[in-house]
Amino acid sequence: MNTHDPSRREFVQHASTLLAGAALAGLPARAAPAPATPGGRMALGDLRVARMGFGAMRITGAGIWGEPADAASARALLRRALELGVDFIDTADSYGPAVSERLIAEALHPYPAGLVIATKGGLVRPGPDQWAQDARPERLRAACEASLKRLKLERIDLYQLHSPDANVPYADSVGELARLQQAGKIRHIGVSNVDVAQLAQARAIVEVVSVQNRYNVATRQSDPVLEACEQHGIAFIPWGPLAQRQRAAEQPDPRVAALRAIAGERGITESQATLAWLLARSQAMLPIPGTSRIVHLEENVAAAAIRLSDAEMTRVG
Ligand SMILES: NC(=O)c1ccc[n+]([C@@H]2O[C@H](COP(=O)([O-])OP(=O)(O)OC[C@H]3O[C@@H](n4cnc5c(N)ncnc54)[C@H](OP(=O)(O)O)[C@@H]3O)[C@@H](O)[C@H]2O)c1
Secondary structure, three states, X not given: OOOOOHHHHHXXXXXXXHHHHHHHOOOOOOOOXXXXXXXXXXXEOOEEEEOOOEEHHHHOOOOOEOOOOOHHHHHHHHHHHHHOOOOEEXXXXXXXXXXXXXXXXXXXXXXXXXXXXXXXXXXXXXXXXXXXXXXXXXXXXXXXHHHHHHHOOOOEEEEEEOOOOOOOOHHHHHHHHXXXXXXXXXXXXXXXXXXXXXXXXXXXXXXXXXXXXXXXXXXXXXXXXXXXXXXXXXXXXXXXXXXXXXXXXXXXXXXXXHHHHHHHXXXXXXXXXXXXXXXXXXXXXXXXXXXXXXXXXXXHHHHHHOOOOHHHHHHHO
């Protein structure tokens, strides 16, 4: 791995400076493209995407509930993601609910070739910040049909089972996704919030191309799942990739401290160091940092160009 790549470092710093200048001047930040592609591309079944996606959960109202304060800004954020080279957007029917998917269609339809929109079904929303499992086959079928309509798609490129449902045999939920795939409504199937045994159970029923689990520098309970993904050529999509900041504020973590020191030495932000760490952690990793702010989107996407060295990875541990 490249330890001190001055050209990349200068590129990231230059991009950040230009973008900060544009923001200060109140100008639209268009001057400094920071493409998602320097992180490389990876396979999702027969699709290929840049290894820096976008999580569209944060474009709704507070508590991932209802409309955002400024829907026009949310649509501009989505369009900016594409300008920056992002071609993988993660959403779910439960974000809003329905709001995130609808905004994606409003902002981006008709979709450019190569854009992969991944959505999910299996959770319902009793209210703000409240999530409940419902992965009954009939409910998944209705959720998938509704997502197709909202997203204005005939087939969803990646449909993820948001979570196992404690009240429904996992095989029944996964089996329904297999039927939806056979009916041509889903191209590829992913799972989320699973352990190694659940992943194996799903793989015995259908081809699984992605797993989406909580993972960041300070939250690594899914390491065995990540290993299974590497072994079977499955993309691992870490949710909450930046969440260690909040946790470390409550409980100091030496791994986060090491990452912060590296960020300081390199003149990059902690978020960028975190995303670069994820990219270096595994070739299976497909980060989807979520934000409601263009300035953070640009900062996060620029992290695709940052390579942490083996020594830096060892320091983080
Ligand atoms: N499968 C699941 O069960 C599941 C669960 C949760 C999330 N997800 C998916 O994973 C995606 C990412 O997870 P997440 O949104 O929970 O967590 P995240 O990406 O780790 O963090 C998002 C938070 O960090 C802030 N942030 C983003 N970029 C920043 C930056 N450069 N500097 C400072 N703060 C920054 C955001 O605030 P601002 O808006 O102010 O930038 C937001 O509060 C979601 O969008 C969603 O698509 C999936």
